[in-house]
Amino acid sequence: MESSFRRSMDWLHTWAGIIFGALLFAIFWMGTLAVFDREIDRWMLPMTRRAAVESAISFEQLRPFLDTAAAVKAPNWSVVFPTDRQLVPSVHWRKGEEQIRRYLDPATGIPLPGPGSWAGSQFLYPFHYMLHIKLWQLGMWIVGLAAMAMLALCVSGIVIHRTLIADFFTFRTRGKPLQPILDLHNVTGVLGLPFHVLITLSGLIIFFANYFPIGWQATYPTREAFNADAFGTYSRPKLKQPGSLASLDEMMREAQRRWQGEAPSQLTVFHPGDAAAYVRVVRLTHDRVTRQVDSVYFDGATGQLLQQNSALRPVMTTQRFISGLHFIQFRHWTLRWLYFVLGLSGCVLIATGSLFWMETRRERHARSNLSGVRLVEGVTIGSVTGLILATLAFFVSNRLLPLEATLLGYDRAALEVWIFYLTWLITFAHAWLRLKQAWIEQCRAISGLAIAAVFFNWLTTGDHLVSSLASRELWPVAGMDLLLLVSALTAWLAAQKLRYRTVPHQPRHEAMPVAEPQGFG
DSSP states (O other): OOSSHHHHHHHHHHHHHHHHHHHHHHHHHHHHHHTTHHHHHHHHOGGGOOOOOSSOOOGGGGHHHHHHHHHTTOSEEEEEOOOSSOOSOEEEEEETTEEEEEEBOTTTOOBOOOOOOOIIIIIIHHHHHHTTOOGGGHHHHHHHHHHHHHHHHHHHHHHHOSOHHHHHTOOOOSSSTTHHHHHHHHHHHHHTHHHHHHHHHHHHHHTHHHHOTHHHHTTOSSHHHHHHHHHOOOOOOOOOSBOOOOOHHHHHHHHHHHTTTOOEEEEEEESTTBTTOEEEEEEOOTTOSSOOOOEEEEETTTOOEEEEEOOOOHHHHHHHHHHHHHHOOSSOHHHHHHHHHHHHHHHHHHHHHHHHHHHTTHHHHHHTTOOHHHHHHHHHHHHTHHHHHHHHHHHHHHHHSOTTOOBTTBOHHHHHHHHHHHHHHHHHHHHHHTTTTHHHHHHHHHHHHHHHHHHHHHHHHOOOHHHHHHSGGGHHHHHHHHHHHHHHHHHHHHHHHHHHOOOOOOOOOTTOOOOOOTTTO
8 A cells, every 4th residue: 555545546547557458458449349340240241231121031031041050959040130230131040169140132031142251240349348268258257357447447547637627628749758648648538537437337237147146146046037037038948849830920020019010120039940949029129228128929839929028127227228328239320439439539548558657667667677668568569559450450351361261171250360360469579579660560550451451342342432432331331441541541640750759768747656566667
């Protein structure tokens, strides 16, 4: 403990930021991209760039997919219906550990070519909340620990900054060389503070049953019993006897009748091919913030109603409202763009915090022969510009790899993921080997790859920026291209700034000394 509460909070803010900064940047970066995951899907999956149609396809056309799922003993089989963000329907089932996904022509129901990519909704979005580490749900727990650290950083940041209102209006580009970094850190921190607290706390609340299991374990015998009471879910075991399925079209019409004609978002058949099969139809709720589980359950064999859920208990309604604020699946484009900008502000906040720590200690660490700054700078470069480079390599590989590409037994989707991780690892190695030039060189690489992604999208699909802007269905593609070009320009300007301006190393600003562990810094 330090001599005062404020000094203790300054120590906590410093070291929580250094220890969790790289991880938090990755979580915020992927979460920011996930705001537009469906639009990224449209860019990465050209076969889905279809015009919207008003008439729905019949479920009888999808029977072959359902029979395939039953043959591989898939636990369930789902149809996801088109929305204004994803214009083509898709069918999903699991074959062992493999998740199968097939997109369909919205007009005919004919299967489109295989996606060959995890794209935004299958790779970028899951990375945000579980880092693709599935063993013992370790990734989810690491993200939860990082979220707790982020909340501690927000609270300690409020305590150590006495002039929050002034910091909001202060950004000095002249004067002390380190002043712009500190001001940018303060401005993004104060400007985005409500959002950062909301998005971090809501992320923990979404997984409350995982992070705080004692709450439901004290009352319910099983997780299934808790889910049934909390979310109104219905389940029953298999009979392990073959069974037939009644008309899914009739079940769909009955569900819509009960919702006064409102559209569904998803239909799922549980235990396909079994005599105990049952069907769930979920209502589309893009017109509300609360992510209600508004669903109707039918018996698979007879089509008779089993259960209908339309309202949750007050506590769970609050939880679903907070979850809805985090997921932002409701229709509000202005707010979606605001989420995107504030997510980027969180990335800037984290990066500038690490930069300021390094620059205020560089000379002192060099004199004392400490390795702290060199270690943190390599990690920061790899986790900031390196992660952006890896993401762009993911996009470029998506445009260059043929749909049927395979290597060493890995399909195209897996190859894209391997390219992402290998690129990311290379950027860390480059950062430590070329520490003095790494920022400049990686910024230049970001600029080049971003332009390459736009060029190869045009070359491989024929959809360039002008043609995409001319077609409403291709606006997401045009938006992706525009953001890539803006990223290229920003990275190039950053490289030029870093090239022509050396930052003199000064001691830490006079706000307060910070106690540091011996040996590291």
